[in-house]
Amino acid sequence: MRRAAPEPEAVEITRATVIDAAPLGELEQADAWLAAASGENCVQVTEAALALLNRAVAGHRLASVDPWVADADPARAIGYRVGYGTGEQVAEGDWEAARELPRPEPAAARSALLAPQERVAALLGGRDAPLACEELALRARGDLAHGRPREAALQLRAALDAALAELAAWREVGDLAARLDELAGLAEAVQTVGRAALAGPVELAAVEGPLARLEAALRARLAASLDGGP
Numbered sequence: 022m023r024r025a026a027p028e029p030e031a032v033e034i035t036r037a038t039v040i041d042a043a044p045l046g047e048l049e050q051a052d053a054w055l056a057a058a059s060g061e062n063c064v065q066v067t068e069a070a071l072a073l074l075n076r077a078v079a080g081h082r083l084a085s086v087d088p089w090v091a092d093a094d095p096a097r098a099i100g101y102r103v104g105y106g107t108g109e110q111v112a113e114g115d116w117e118a119a120r121e122l123p124r125p126e127p128a129a130a131r132s133a134l135l136a137p138q139e140r141v142a143a144l145l146g147g148r149d150a151p152l153a154c155e156e157l158a159l160r161a162r163g164d165l166a167h168g169r170p171r172e173a174a175l176q177l178r179a180a181l182d183a184a185l186a187e188l189a190a191w192r193e194v195g196d197l198a199a200r201l202d203e204l205a206g207l208a209e210a211v212q213t214v215g216r217a218a219l220a221g222p223v224e225l226a227a228v229e230g231p232l233a234r235l236e237a238a239l240r241a242r243l244a245a246s247l248d249g250g251p
Contacts, residue, residue, distance in 0.1 A: 040111050041068040051105045058103045059120040075167045154183035168226045171218040178215030194245040199237040207231045
């Protein structure tokens with residue numbers, strides 16, 4: 022007699038509610054706000070809510086001394102919605118009125134020349150090598166995407182130092198020599214921004230530009246390694 026497969030265990034999920042305490046006025050005004058928040062202002066409203074949520078997540082990560090607490094990513098959410106209600110309602114996760122929002126498309130991978138599964142296979146099979154600068158650049162990109170340019174600047178400084186050392190083995194392959202020269206030319210500015218980040222806020226653009234050039238060099242390195250480079 023064939024035994025029935027066991028029922029799958031329930032999976033825990035987390036529900037986060039971001040509440041704006043500003044009053045919306047009468048019902049007609051609240052409905053008008055909801056129509057705009059789920060329509061023409063959808064991106065603005067959701068990005069503001071996500072930024073606030075991730076500030077809370079970052080605070081929890083620091084307070085709990087837990088490096089595994091990850092930033093919230095709406096592209097990985099089961100669903101999300103926007104609405105309004107009384108203070109008691111929204112505190113309990115309820116609404117007077119709400120609308121489901123379409124799930125955003127995942128951001129295209131900046132460095133993916135292969136599907137992720139193929140890159141993993143190449144790494145596991147020894148046909149490609151994971152570089153420290155790749156991981157550091159990803160951390161810088163994540164910090165930048167979540168409104169932490171200071172942290173991104175510090176990550177970028179380490180990522181660029183690592184890249185100049187690690188990518189030297191590919192210097193004679195393709196256009197890596199020119200790309201490495203470009204990165205070397207950015208090193209002083211990146212160090213300056215990194216030192217500024219130790220003292221206070223930095224401009225997002227000061228990190229975005231050099232980080233984008235580093236990511237481009239990493240894409241070129243990946244292409245070279247898949248074509249039989251070092």
